[in-house]
Amino acid sequence: MAKYLDPKADVTFKKVFGEHKNLVISLLNALLPLEDGKQVESIEYLPSELVPRTPTSKNTIVDVRCEETGGRKFIVEMQMNWTADFRQRVLFNASKAYVSQLGQSEKYNLLQPVYALNFVNKNFQPDKDDYYHYYRLVHSQDSGDILEGLHLVFIELPKFKAKNLAEKKMQVLWLRFLTEIDEKAKKAPADLLDNRETCQALEIVEESAYSEAEMLAYDRYWDQVRLDKALVDERDAARAELDETNAKLDVATAKLDVATAKLDAATAKLDAATAERDAAVARADAAVEKLRQDKLQTARKLKAMNLTAEQITDATGLTAPLIETL
Numbered sequence: 521m522a523k524y525l526d527p528k529a530d531v532t533f534k535k536v537f538g539e540h541k542n543l544v545i546s547l548l549n550a551l552l553p554l555e556d557g558k559q560v561e562s563i564e565y566l567p568s569e570l571v572p573r574t575p576t577s578k579n580t581i582v583d584v585r586c587e588e589t590g591g592r593k594f595i596v597e598m599q600m601n602w603t604a605d606f607r608q609r610v611l612f613n614a615s616k617a618y619v620s621q622l623g624q625s626e627k628y629n630l631l632q633p634v635y636a637l638n639f640v641n642k643n644f645q646p647d648k649d650d651y652y653h654y655y656r657l658v659h660s661q662d663s664g665d666i667l668e669g670l671h672l673v674f675i676e677l678p679k680f681k682a683k684n685l686a687e688k689k690m691q692v693l694w695l696r697f698l699t700e701i702d703e704k705a706k707k708a709p710a711d712l713l714d715n716r717e718t719c720q721a722l723e724i725v726e727e728s729a730y731s732e733a734e735m736l737a738y739d740r741y742w743d744q745v746r747l748d749k750a751l752v753d754e755r756d757a758a759r760a761e762l763d764e765t766n767a768k769l770d771v772a773t774a775k776l777d778v779a780t781a782k783l784d785a786a787t788a789k790l791d792a793a794t795a796e797r798d799a800a801v802a803r804a805d806a807a808v809e810k811l812r813q814d815k816l817q818t819a820r821k822l823k824a825m826n827l828t829a830e831q832i833t834d835a836t837g838l839t840a841p842l843i844e845t846l
Contacts, residue, residue: 599641
């Protein structure tokens, strides 16, 4: 009984789809949203490009690049650990492949579409049941108005359930190959063995077909996948903790803002009361000073009338020494 290796690993994925044109052509035709009469018939492999990758996806993204005789370009990737920036990275790669077609002396109408087919071994959209996600540039109000150029397909492998997909036979067979075949598979499903392309792929991932060096590379790949997953989990946990801390900080800040607003209102009331008190004190001081001046004026008049100091004191309340100075 044949023992199989997981086709999602770097060494196996590239051996199946990066060395056998008929298999990657079958995969592209089965999984891409190609119009009738525009199926892929022949391809040439292209070298993988060095593009920016995050530290946690450095060694766990497997890609195969090829170009159709007619010019269409295809990028096939296997992503084991989902990261938030993966879709942006896919868009970057596809865009780079698109603009690289055009030389300085060429015309824009010569540009051919770029298709990015991305298998993700994790559910990155848990709120959606569909495993197949297709993105392209479409008019927001007229879905029939499309800007050709970039076609991005993301497939969430853990969501795939063959029993729900009786149609699209080759799509089902290839997804079963990618999801059901690994070291734990005791035997290959009969449907895969009965199909020429998937049967060939099964033969390619038989463990007996790999050298000691290839098996070492295979094991190292899964070690890296586990390490990267631990790093991603640790990072996600740190982000979740940070988000929780920020949420608490936002609540505390909101409470502080409310308290500050109340303090400002109380301060404003206090300032108004203080100003009113100061105004009242100023009015009282002015009244007292006016009364004093009135008494002094009265005392001067009474003194001019030759009244005694005692009489003036009785009339004005001023002291005798003060009256003497007038």
